[in-house]
Amino acid sequence: MSRPNPAKVAYASGRRSPLAALSTWVERHVQSLVSSLGKLVRQPFASALTIGVIGLGLALPACLHLVVVNASAVTAGIEKTVQLSVYLKQPMTAEQARKVRQGIDARDDVLDAQLVTPAEGLKEFEEMSGFGEALKALDDNPLPYAITIRPAPLFDSPEAIESLSDELETLPEVEIVQVDTEWVRRLDAILGALEQVVLLAAGLLGLGVVVIVGNTIRLDINGRREEIEVIKLVGGSNAFVRRPFLYSGTWYGLGGGLLAWILVSAAVGFLAGPIEKVASLYASSFRLQGLDPDGILALVAGGALLGWVGSWVTATYHLRRIEPRA
Amino acid sequence: MITFQRVFKRYPNGREALAEVSFDLASGEMAFLTGHSGAGKSTVLKLIALLERPTRGQVIVNNRNTASVGSGAIPAFRRQVGMVFQDHKLLADRPIYDNVALPLVIAGVTRRELDKRVRAALDQVGLLGKETSFPLELSAGEQQRVGIARAVISKPPVLIADEPTGNLDPDLALEVMNLFKRLNDVGVTVMVATHDVHLIDRFGVRRIHIEHGQLAGFPPDVAA
Numbered sequence: 001m002s003r004p005n006p007a008k009v010a011y012a013s014g015r016r017s018p019l020a021a022l023s024t025w026v027e028r029h030v031q032s033l034v035s036s037l038g039k040l041v042r043q044p045f046a047s048a049l050t051i052g053v054i055g056l057g058l059a060l061p062a063c064l065h066l067v068v069v070n071a072s073a074v075t076a077g078i079e080k081t082v083q084l085s086v087y088l089k090q091p092m093t094a095e096q097a098r099k100v101r102q103g104i105d106a107r108d109d110v111l112d113a114q115l116v117t118p119a120e121g122l123k124e125f126e127e128m129s130g131f132g133e134a135l136k137a138l139d140d141n142p143l144p145y146a147i148t149i150r151p152a153p154l155f156d157s158p159e160a161i162e163s164l165s166d167e168l169e170t171l172p173e174v175e176i177v178q179v180d181t182e183w184v185r186r187l188d189a190i191l192g193a194l195e196q197v198v199l200l201a202a203g204l205l206g207l208g209v210v211v212i213v214g215n216t217i218r219l220d221i222n223g224r225r226e227e228i229e230v231i232k233l234v235g236g237s238n239a240f241v242r243r244p245f246l247y248s249g250t251w252y253g254l255g256g257g258l259l260a261w262i263l264v265s266a267a268v269g270f271l272a273g274p275i276e277k278v279a280s281l282y283a284s285s286f287r288l289q290g291l292d293p294d295g296i297l298a299l300v301a302g303g304a305l306l307g308w309v310g311s312w313v314t315a316t317y318h319l320r321r322i323e324p325r326a
Numbered sequence: 327m328i329t330f331q332r333v334f335k336r337y338p339n340g341r342e343a344l345a346e347v348s349f350d351l352a353s354g355e356m357a358f359l360t361g362h363s364g365a366g367k368s369t370v371l372k373l374i375a376l377l378e379r380p381t382r383g384q385v386i387v388n389n390r391n392t393a394s395v396g397s398g399a400i401p402a403f404r405r406q407v408g409m410v411f412q413d414h415k416l417l418a419d420r421p422i423y424d425n426v427a428l429p430l431v432i433a434g435v436t437r438r439e440l441d442k443r444v445r446a447a448l449d450q451v452g453l454l455g456k457e458t459s460f461p462l463e464l465s466a467g468e469q470q471r472v473g474i475a476r477a478v479i480s481k482p483p484v485l486i487a488d489e490p491t492g493n494l495d496p497d498l499a500l501e502v503m504n505l506f507k508r509l510n511d512v513g514v515t516v517m518v519a520t521h522d523v524h525l526i527d528r529f530g531v532r533r534i535h536i537e538h539g540q541l542a543g544f545p546p547d548v549a550a
Contacts, residue, residue: 024434230415233375234429234476235405237398324377 029243036247040255047252050216054209054256058303059263061202062291066268068194070289075187082156083180084165088145088173097145100173104147109155109164118143144175158185206306209256213249213310221245221318229324238319245315246308253307257300264291264299327353327484327515328374333383335369335539343369344539347383351517351532353483356510358526359519361536367519370536371486374517375407376400388483405433408477408514410487414469416461422448422472423457429480447475451505467498474505478514485509487518491525499525507531 040047086104088097097115105113116124121143126135149168151161165177179185221228228241268290279286291299328351335344343366351357359367372378373385376392385392388406395403416425427444435443448454451471453464461469470490477485487506491499503518503525510516510531517534520526526533535542 020436021434024436027437028431028434227417227419230417231428231432232401233377233404233409233415234432235401235403235480236428236432237401240401240432 032243032247036244037251039244039248040251046216047255050212050252051255051259053212054252054303054307055259055263057205057208057212058256058260058299059267061198061205062260062264062295062299063267064194064198064201065295066264066289066291068191068198071187071191071194073289074284074286075184075191082151082161082184084149084151084161084168085178085180086147086149086168087175087178088147089175090144092145092173094145096173097147100171101147103171104149104168107164109152109160111150111152113147113149116146116148118145121146158188206302209253209303209306210310210313213252213307214314216252217245217249217311217314218318220248221315221322225322228319228322232322233324238316241319242312242315245319246311249307249311249315250304251307253310254300254304256307257303260303261291261296261299327351327355327388328517329384329386330370330373331384331386333373333380333385335366335373335378336381342539344373344380344536347536347539347541349534349541351515351534353515354510354513355532356507356516357518357532357534358529359517359534359536360521360526361542362521365536366539367536368488369539371409371488371517371519374484374486375409376403401432405429405480406482406484408480408482408485410470410473410477410485410490412489412492414461414473416469416472416476418461421458421460422453422464425461425472426475426479428476433480443479447479450478450508451475465498466493467495467501470494470498470502471505474502478509483513483515485514485516487516489519489521491520491522496524500528503529 088100094117097117101113101115104110118141122135122141125143149164151164155161155164161179165179168174169177231241268288272288275288276286328349330347330349333344333347334342336342347366347370359370361367369378373380373392374387376395379392387403390403392403417428423444426447427440430440430443444457445454448456451474453468453471453475456464456468456472461472464472470493474487474490477487485506490506491502494502499522506516506518507529
């Protein structure tokens with residue numbers, strides 16, 4: 001043989017430094033990252049379908065979250081003007097009623113207390129209710145003395161108001177105490193429950209995203225079975241075979257997260273105008289809140305994380321079962 | 327380099343593929359593994375590549391008892407054993423370059439060294455310049471040589487081949503077998519399963535003959 005044996009050239013040995021190993025590792029990951037993205041782009045319809053389902057799944061809890069956030073913002077403004085009405089027992093003289101008012105007014109947790117006489121009460125009722133004519137038919141004024149109380153700023157939490165109300169109710173002259181803003185607390189409780197619903201929905205739909213990505217990756221693995229077997233034949237580890245699938249899953253999740261962000265932003269933009277109109281009719285400066293940067297990050301990063309988890313679980317499970325049969 | 331000690335292999339379906347097979351292939355040695363179809367040749371190769379494990383007995387490859395190789399260590403073990411298949415097992419949707427480079431990519435070799443070694447391996451099998459072709463654009467003989475380039479690119483000390491010339495006409499078969507001989511000349515331990523009488527006669531290398539799962543003397547037609 002005149003020509004040198006190239007086998008000898010190929011078998012010349014090579015050495016690797018740790019730095020070279022690291023740069024190779026990074027290079028391989030970058031390559032997987034790009035090639036997995038390329039795979040998604042090459043099958044646009046299937047990828048769009050998967051990303052669309054994930055996007056909708058993530059957008060739903062995000063929208064629910066915004067409903068709660070905005071409703072809380074509305075009631076947060078109202079809670080500051082909390083008021084208690086104390087109705088006194090009958091019969092009661094004007095002198096007695098004034099003493100009770102003074103007693104209440106002196107409390108630390110009360111900002112001010114105003115006495116409403118039965119006559120004032122009746123007048124106010126006539127004006128507010130529109131039953132003026134009907135009320136004139138009454139012989140006696142049936143209304144008791146009442147005291148309207150504004151709690152001190154430091155004592156306007158629902159707990160403080162409740163204890164104030166309980167204490168006032170124990171006074172011998174007091175018939176009944178009404179917290180006029182009771183409905184705010186009820187709404188708060190409803191919003192609190194709704195927040196739990198949001199968490200639950202987010203949990204379930206997040207699980208849904210994991211399942212969707214997992215199923216997509218499973219189909220992908222089945223379609224590339226032969227390739228996987230060959231890679232394992234020439235010494236590819238499970239981790240090596242799994243890597244491109246993890247990147248695919250993460251891309252799906254990231255795409256879904258971005259789509260969800262777009263959907264939520266579009267919904268907020270669509271509703272902002274009409275809601276501001278309603279708010280202006282109520283002389284409120286309320287503005288519809290969209291996702292804050294933290295929320296956007298949570299949505300997009302959460303989507304990517306769920307995609308990664310879905311592909312990891314599926315790929316780990318299925319790739320172990322594919323062994324070369326040579 | 328490859329040692330079988332009283333190896334017995336029964337498959338889960340009950341078929342007994344090997345019974346009491348013992349042989350020893352020294353480092354740098356080359357051997358033909360011969361026998362009829364179904365005699366157990368493929369099983370011997372599968373045991374060497376840890377695609378199967380022996381039911382009884384020891385298989386020692388490259389000073390490592392395969393029984394001591396856990397499932398997590400199998401990939402690293404396989405990188406020490408180059409494998410060539412009758413049906414090439416190339417990735418049809420990847421160019422020749424990627425196919426040949428695959429073992430090095432798995433091993434984590436730098437890009438520059440990858441280029442150099444893919445070229446060297448392709449040169450070795452006479453396919454330099456075909457890097458961007460796809461497997462199906464090549465002839466059967468060329469595809470088989472791509473398979474060989476892939477098997478040797480990570481410089482494994484052991485090379486095994488299962489009927490590598492089974493689909494080739496005599497000229498191409500001779501060419502491929504010459505390639506194995508050249509690799510053996512540079513120190514690679516080579517074991518080739520074949521029933522190509524022509525080639526066996528032509529190359530004066532050791533023969534390991536299997537009949538019904540046992541080592542046997544050579545049948546007279548070949549030994550003559």
